[in-house]
Amino acid sequence: MSDIAVFTAIQRLIQGCGSLNQLADEVDRLGSRKIMLVTDPGLVKAGIAERVLNLLQGREIEMFADVEPDPSIETVIVCAERVRASRCDLIIGLGGGSALDTAKCAAVMVNNPGDVEAYLGIDKVVNPGVPKILIPTTAGTGSEVTNVAVLSLKAQHTKKGIVSRHLLADTAILDPELTLGLPAFTTAATGMDALTHAIEAYVSRFAQPLTDDFALKAIRMIGENLRTAVFYGQNIAAREAMLSASLYAGLAFGSAATGMVHGLAMPLGGQFNIAHGIANAVLLPHVMRWNLVAALPRYRDIAIALGEPVEGLSLRAAAERAIAAVESLSRDIGIPVHLDDLDVPRSAMDPLARDGMTNFRQTRPNPRDVTYEGLMDILDRAFLPEA
Numbered sequence: 001m002s003d004i005a006v007f008t009a010i011q012r013l014i015q016g017c018g019s020l021n022q023l024a025d026e027v028d029r030l031g032s033r034k035i036m037l038v039t040d041p042g043l044v045k046a047g048i049a050e051r052v053l054n055l056l057q058g059r060e061i062e063m064f065a066d067v068e069p070d071p072s073i074e075t076v077i078v079c080a081e082r083v084r085a086s087r088c089d090l091i092i093g094l095g096g097g098s099a100l101d102t103a104k105c106a107a108v109m110v111n112n113p114g115d116v117e118a119y120l121g122i123d124k125v126v127n128p129g130v131p132k133i134l135i136p137t138t139a140g141t142g143s144e145v146t147n148v149a150v151l152s153l154k155a156q157h158t159k160k161g162i163v164s165r166h167l168l169a170d171t172a173i174l175d176p177e178l179t180l181g182l183p184a185f186t187t188a189a190t191g192m193d194a195l196t197h198a199i200e201a202y203v204s205r206f207a208q209p210l211t212d213d214f215a216l217k218a219i220r221m222i223g224e225n226l227r228t229a230v231f232y233g234q235n236i237a238a239r240e241a242m243l244s245a246s247l248y249a250g251l252a253f254g255s256a257a258t259g260m261v262h263g264l265a266m267p268l269g270g271q272f273n274i275a276h277g278i279a280n281a282v283l284l285p286h287v288m289r290w291n292l293v294a295a296l297p298r299y300r301d302i303a304i305a306l307g308e309p310v311e312g313l314s315l316r317a318a319a320e321r322a323i324a325a326v327e328s329l330s331r332d333i334g335i336p337v338h339l340d341d342l343d344v345p346r347s348a349m350d351p352l353a354r355d356g357m358t359n360f361r362q363t364r365p366n367p368r369d370v371t372y373e374g375l376m377d378i379l380d381r382a383f384l385p386e387a
């Protein structure tokens with residue numbers, strides 16, 4: 001673990017059932033004259049976008065509702081162009097990680113010249129963007145509190161991130177009532193994304209006391225609540241716990257970073273159009289198994305946070321219980337087990353491992369030194385054994 005700890009967080013966080021009603025006050029506090037609501041077609045159909053528009057009646061507001069899953073650079077360009085042309089001075093991002101990441105990127109692109117590609121990587125964004133309020137409607141990405149946005153590079157069939165303090169929201173509003181309507185599959189996938197954030201942050205080389213506390217709390221809450229949120233979607237206590245867990249996981253990985261689950265899930269999602277949470281969930285136990293030997297005590301802590309009985313077990317056996325706990329959670333909530341189940345061919349292993357090696361935001365914090373051979377080993381185990 002690193003000796004010098006840098007923790008980054010957003011300025012203002014509003015949480016709780018009904019907290020969406022604070023939106024107008026927040027808009028006024030930020031002194032906006034014209035607002036752009038950035039969201040996706042599903043939230044328009046579900047009536048949630050309209051709820052937001054109604055809360056802001058009497059104010060000048062436009063809507064960009066064309067965010068697709070795994071948003072492309074092109075979508076950010078179009079969205080930023082709309083913000084610029086309509087002279088909006090505040091962006092509200094409403095949705096899952098895709099809508100929030102689009103909103104974050106569009107907000108900075110308004111005030112930064114050139115191509116979006118030029119800002120991929122760490123701290124390349126020079127100027128602050130227009131202010132933004134982020135409202136998550138899924139419990140998983142933690143995007144509302146992080147300085148990261150992940151975009152799809154269609155031509156290269158992969159995803160890459162922009163990391164910048166200018167991506168941090170001015171305000172995040174977390175209202176668990178907005179997540180009540182999430183289908184079971186999305187609840188499962190996004191919940192496993194949050195669990196991956198928390199586990200990767202906890203074993204990260206950049207972990208620090210603050211991120212450790214957030215990560216372990218998130219792991220415990222997800223272990224205790226994700227099954228209920230998936231199978232009893234109207235259970236507001238489980239929804240509230242999952243939204244908080246996603247927030248804590250976001251606060252953890254926002255400063256401690258993620259590791260090779262994300263490092264491989266980005267090319268996997270980009271090449272095969274697999275939902276981010278599912279790509280993570282399938283890879284998670286295999287990356288944990290490979291990393292285990294580099295951070296045994298940390299994996300034992302994770303096992304304990306997931307409610308595994310470890311008393312009397314050796315350190316190694318206790319650490320392995322963390323993997324078993326993750327596998328049984330995944331199985332219970334219907335996550336596919338192997339990459340074969342996602343129609344990924346074995347021939348994809350080499351390009352996935354090669355791309356994974358280039359993702360320095362994940363290779364550097366990963367607890368075990370990352371090698372091409374190691375990534376091939378992880379991927380090999382993620383497929384059904386060869387006959």
Ligand SMILES: [Fe+2]
Binds near residue numbers: 197262276280
């Ligand atoms: Fe993620």
